[in-house]
Amino acid sequence: MTTILATKRAAWTKLKAHYEKIKATHMRDLFSEDPERFEHFHTEACGLMMDYSKNRIRSETIALLTDLARESDLAGWTERMVGGERINNTEDRAVLHTALRYRPAGAFPAGDADVMPGVRDVLGRIRRFTEEVQSGNWRGYTGKPIEAIVNIGIGGSDLGPVMASRALGAYQHERLSGYFISNLDATQLTETLKGLDPATTLFIIASKTFTTQETLTNAKSAREWFVSQAGEDAVAKHFVAASTALEHTSAFGISPANVFEFWDWVGGRYSLWSAVGLSIATLIGMDNFEELLAGGNDMDEHFRSAPYDKNLPVLLGLLDLWYRDFFGAESHVVLPYDYALRSFPDYLQQLEMESNGKRVTRDGKALDYSTGSIIWGGPGNNGQHAFYQLMHQGTTLIPSDFIVPMRCQYAIRDHDEAMLSNALAQTEALMKGRSENEAKQALIESGLTGEKLEAAVPHRILPGNQPTTTLVYERLTPRLLGSLIALYEHKVFTQSVIWGIDAFDQWGVELGKQMAKVIMPELTATIDATTHDSSTNGLINYIRKGRAASG
Numbered sequence: 356m357t358t359i360l361a362t363k364r365a366a367w368t369k370l371k372a373h374y375e376k377i378k379a380t381h382m383r384d385l386f387s388e389d390p391e392r393f394e395h396f397h398t399e400a401c402g403l404m405m406d407y408s409k410n411r412i413r414s415e416t417i418a419l420l421t422d423l424a425r426e427s428d429l430a431g432w433t434e435r436m437v438g439g440e441r442i443n444n445t446e447d448r449a450v451l452h453t454a455l456r457y458r459p460a461g462a463f464p465a466g467d468a469d470v471m472p473g474v475r476d477v478l479g480r481i482r483r484f485t486e487e488v489q490s491g492n493w494r495g496y497t498g499k500p501i502e503a504i505v506n507i508g509i510g511g512s513d514l515g516p517v518m519a520s521r522a523l524g525a526y527q528h529e530r531l532s533g534y535f536i537s538n539l540d541a542t543q544l545t546e547t548l549k550g551l552d553p554a555t556t557l558f559i560i561a562s563k564t565f566t567t568q569e570t571l572t573n574a575k576s577a578r579e580w581f582v583s584q585a586g587e588d589a590v591a592k593h594f595v596a597a598s599t600a601l602e603h604t605s606a607f608g609i610s611p612a613n614v615f616e617f618w619d620w621v622g623g624r625y626s627l628w629s630a631v632g633l634s635i636a637t638l639i640g641m642d643n644f645e646e647l648l649a650g651g652n653d654m655d656e657h658f659r660s661a662p663y664d665k666n667l668p669v670l671l672g673l674l675d676l677w678y679r680d681f682f683g684a685e686s687h688v689v690l691p692y693d694y695a696l697r698s699f700p701d702y703l704q705q706l707e708m709e710s711n712g713k714r715v716t717r718d719g720k721a722l723d724y725s726t727g728s729i730i731w732g733g734p735g736n737n738g739q740h741a742f743y744q745l746m747h748q749g750t751t752l753i754p755s756d757f758i759v760p761m762r763c764q765y766a767i768r769d770h771d772e773a774m775l776s777n778a779l780a781q782t783e784a785l786m787k788g789r790s791e792n793e794a795k796q797a798l799i800e801s802g803l804t805g806e807k808l809e810a811a812v813p814h815r816i817l818p819g820n821q822p823t824t825t826l827v828y829e830r831l832t833p834r835l836l837g838s839l840i841a842l843y844e845h846k847v848f849t850q851s852v853i854w855g856i857d858a859f860d861q862w863g864v865e866l867g868k869q870m871a872k873v874i875m876p877e878l879t880a881t882i883d884a885t886t887h888d889s890s891t892n893g894l895i896n897y898i899r900k901g902r903a904a905s906g
Contacts, residue, residue: 358716358855361680362724366423373419374681381820382411382786398665401653401838405667406825409786410674410754411682420673421663427853429669433659436848439465443622443859444717450859451618452625452844456651456837470618477616477630482641484595484613484633488557489528489640496589497554505534505547506634507577508561509569510705510864512597513537515627516561516634518702519647522695522836525764526639533638536573544573553584553593559634560596563617565603568868578607597630622859624705625844643833650837658845668845674824675754676850680724684752688742689732691758692778695831699758700732703843710847710858717857726854732756735778746785747817757782757825758839764831778825788819878902 361367386392386408396408396417435442439449454463454470462469487493491500506516517535520527527533534547558577562570581593590608597615598604604614615630627635628648636644654668663669678684689700711727732738735757746753759778762771789797794815798808826842828835851858877884877895884895 358718358720360716360720360723361423361427361853361855364423364426366419366426370416370419370423370677370681373415377411377413377416378682380411382409382822383788383819385411385413386786398667398670400657400661400665400667401650401842402828402835403667403838403842404827405670406827407670407674409782410677410822410824411820412674412677416677417664417670417673420677421669423853424663424669424673424849427855429663429849429852432852433848437464437655437659439468439470439620443857445857445860445862448859449620450622450625451620452622452628453651453655455621455628456648456655456841458649458652470620473616473618478645480615481630481633481636481644484615485637485641485644488637489531491530493557494592495554495556496585496592499555500530501557502530502555503532503534503551504557504559504634504637505536505551505577506559506561507536507570507573508631509537509567511623511626512561512567512570512631514698514702514705515624516632518696518698519627519632519635519836519840520638521698522831523635523639523643523647523833524695526643526833528638528640531638533634535634536577537569539569539572541576544576548577548580553581556581556593557637558594559637560594560598560604560607560609561631561633562596563599563619563623565596565598565600565607568871574607595633597633624709627840639833646833647837650832650834650839651841652837653834654838654841654845658841668842669849671756671824671842672846672849672853674822675728675846676853678752678754678822679726679728682752683725684728684754685725686729686731686751686753688738688746688753688755689730689758690735690738690755691732692735692774693758693760693763693831694734695764696758697734699839700730702840703732704730706843707847709861709864711851711854711856712863713854713856713858716855720855722854722856724854726850726856735781736774739777739781743781746821747788752821754822755785755824757823759825759827760830761827762830766830782823782825784817784819785821785823786819788817788821789815791816 389395392408393406397404397406436450437453439451441447441449443450451465451470454465455474457463457471463471488501493501495501513535520533536544536547560570560574578590582590591610594609595613596604596609597617599616601611601614605611615633617626617629617631621629628651632644658666658668675687689703691697691699707730708727713726715721745751757778791812795812798811798815803811847858874895878899884892
């Protein structure tokens, strides 16, 4: 199927002309034009209310953006995805992560192959395992129940479990604690293990092939730590895996009964819904994990059925594309005001930047437009005392998503009121800013006059006109979290369809892995490295000699 560049579509041309008309308009004026703007630019689904009225748009903007989605055949590509077509064309794979959270009985609507028997079998095995651990019936080598769950993975096998486990900490079993190891720097491994008792520690090794360098390096070191205290015979009681490589897991000492399968149609950054979510399910319980899946399925159904002008993922994706490709915004900040979601921006960095960080179409044609935003962020309250300054008075356009709970998981009224007032005030301040007259009046009221007044005014002006989208929910539950994650997954997919790119491969990541395998033996070689560029050769040789000199 030949891919048409987005810039060649009629809706794109119309959007470009529309942008020229609206680009200089301040949102203050947009709100003056339409006092009912909130009513016209908010929508709700799956426990989430999305207010997108504080964006640099008019109704015509949304109409043109949704026309672009239709002209790009978003509906058709969505059906190809859930229908099991191999839309990850560079790896010749289907993309069926939505099947992992499919809740209705019967077959998933995925072409000829019914994947649900396998999915349901693994979910059943996860349930039995988690119930054994949580009940205390799973005993370690000394007969004690498990207390520490250590997930060892990298990429999607780490970021998803870390994010979801932290987000749902209020649902965690009271006896269990979760730990996550991903970094090749041994500091993370060492600092995690030194506080643990091997007799009550269970390791989950998450690696599809069981050959991933980072994961296997950490897994082998964790095994050595464990065996040095408990012995080889105890390994099977304390190590399980999410993997498909039974030969490798058996060689490691993991019983085949304790290896939980997932499939090649599960991409790493979409894998928390699969057996990779074993650590999540073990910590929060299988009923809560099933609720997480149900929330994802809720958003799947909304994405497939809602009209585009009421469709949360479609609107979120179109707005980001509007700023990326027409306003030239390079970054997008995600600001959770729910501390439970403190790892959500990190999770979205992989989801969005690995998916849409592409420079060619599905059929290899070079793009003449930008794809993918730089995703960053952190807890909103902390950011107010740090990077918000750049957003308020810097020279860069930075669209943002505010994620705001009505009540936090551990609700103390005064805390909730303070959190909410800060979140809402920031969206208003970013939109309105402060004019020269307003700044001058505030200074006059503070008692400043004359030259000091005139000198102070420029430093008090805030341009405003920084777009924000606010997602509000009552309280973070497993089901709500599932919907929130799936919301961003479908946002990314929406953008990839319009941009005409494969959102499910990651060949850029693979290059670095391949080159690392070449460099690794050179770090301990007895002769200088000469086969790389002068910088890389110099770095290898400098480090090799420095390590040798220091012993």
